[in-house]
Amino acid sequence: MAAHARPLDAPDNASLVDTAPRQWVAGLLGRADIRIGGERPWDMRLHDAAALDRALAEGNLGLGEAYxxxxWDCDRLDMLFDRLLRAHLDREVHPARLAWRALQARLFNRQTRRRAWQVGRAHYDLGNAFYAAMLDPRMTYSCGWWQDGASDLAHAQEAKLDLACRKLGLRPGMRLLDIGCxxxxxxxxxxxxYGVRCIGVTVSREQVGYAQARYAGLPLEFRLQDYRELDADALGGPVDRIASIGMFEHVGRRNHRAFMQVARRCLADDGLFLLHSIGKNRRASTLDPWTERHIFPNGDLPSLGQVGDxxxxxxxxxxxxxxxxxxxPTLMAWHANFEAAWPRFAGELGETFRRKWRYYLLSCAGAFRARELQLWQWVLSKEGVRGGWRRPQ
Structure with a gap:
């Protein structure tokens, strides 16, 4: 990716790191082998020293907004964040405002029925043409399955979809509910x-309109609906299977139990439920504040223990x-598609959006590469599959 050029009259990076707090930040970055003003792809180039001040005062919120x-710039943000997170540098900066935010996440429900629609408007309704340019031909906005030797994004996403169908044991005539479709x-x-009939719910008007048009000839129903409104009666009886792929990250810790209760009341007694979700390694942590403000309002990644609870x-x-x-590799493929398509959207969205979206995709790629974030698929049953369930090969 081309670097953002430093103005010819800008001071060099050494002169920008001229105070004790900035030197402390530079030293912290050095522990992850990240240099300010270095020549390697993951090194930072400063254009304004205030970027370090914001990073110290606000953590990744300040660092991301400064970008x-x-x-500041970096040729390979994904490599920078891989190193930064592998060294756990994010745990070294503790802005007071972030402590208050973590307390709010524990005390208040930020994912109420009223607030649940915010992420649809702010993120998923950016425009179907925009997402079609970034995603695979099936418009699958979740982790692909590359481990079967997929050669590109389209194959990785179809492999993931087929894996989910095989895990659910889909058969012709079954009914599938997709929560967050x-x-x-x-x-x-x-x-x-697999010859199944499906009902899907989402909080994005753009998604409903697109899906209804694309799949008009198939036995699929798409609803603009909050998951909390679902029950067996509204579905015409219990469904045989449930899937939720990439939606649980929006549910919030104070609603995890309610979400599972909804799934249980909608599922047939002998049914299966596949839950596919990004996860975090530490229960007490909250969603990155930059991501919550600029990408996924009210997001809240679950931990392994929180899902278990x-x-x-x-x-x-x-x-x-x-x-x-x-x-x-999924995020890196999305980023490559985004950059290739950017000239079509530059006039409408502007350079600040481009830098925001680049920061989102590449910082997330670095976080998964560092194994700071996980992707889990759970297969769940109401009472246990008699004789046991076997993962398909």
């Missing part, structure tokens, strides 16, 4: 290849599968 403003990729694939007494865990490392 959006053009105050996105642009309908799983539903379309399941109907085309939510399942307690409601579901039996038949299988837990982590393939978080596969999100790295």
């Amino acid at each position: 959006m403003a053009g105050a 996105g642009w309908g990729s799983l539903m379309g694939y399941a109907a085309e290849h 939510a399942l307690d007494g409601l579901f039996v865990c038949e299988d837990l599968h982590d393939f978080g490392a596969d999100y790295d």
Whole structure:
């Protein structure tokens, strides 16, 4: 990726790191082998020393907003964040405002029914043309499955969709509920290849409109609906299977249990539920503040223990599968598509958006590469599959 050029009259990076706090930040970065003003792809180039002040005062919120403003650059943000997170430098900076934010996440429900629609408007309704340019042909906005030897994004996403269908044991005539159906990729694939009927819910108007038009000839129903409104009666009876792919990250810790109760009341007694979600390694941590402000309003990644707490007494865990490392190539493929398509959107969205979106995709790629973030697929049953469940090969 081309670097943001430093103005000819700008001071060199050494002169910008001229105070004790900035020198401390530079020393901290040095522990991850990141140099300010270095020549390597993961090194930082400062255009404004205030970027270091903001990073010290606000953590990644300040660092990310300074990048959006053009105050610093890096040729390979993914490599920078891999090193930064591998060295756990994010745990060294403790802005007071972030402590208050963590307390708010524990005390208040930031994912109420009213607030649940915010992420649809702010993120998923950016425009179907924009996402079509970035994603695979099926518009699958979640981690691909590269471990079967997929050669490109399209194959990795179809492999993931097929893996989910095989884990669910789909058969012709079954009914599948997709909670957080996105642009309908799983539903379309399941109907085309496994002969099932599907109902999907999402909080994005753009997604519903796109999916209804694309899959008009298939037995699929798309609803603009909050998951909390679902029950068996509204679905015409319990469904045979449930999937939720890439939506649980928006549910919030104070609603995890309610989400599982909804799934249980909608699922047939002998049904299966596949839950696919990004996860975090530490229960007490909260979503990165830059990501929450600029990308996913009210997001809240679950920990392994939090999912387990939510399942307690409601579901039996038949299988837990982590393939978080596969999100790295998925995000890098999205980034390559985004950069290639950018000239089509530059006039409408502007350079600040470009830097924001680049920071989002590449910082996330670095986080998954560093194994700071995970991707879990859970297979759940109400009472346990008699004789046991076997993961398909």
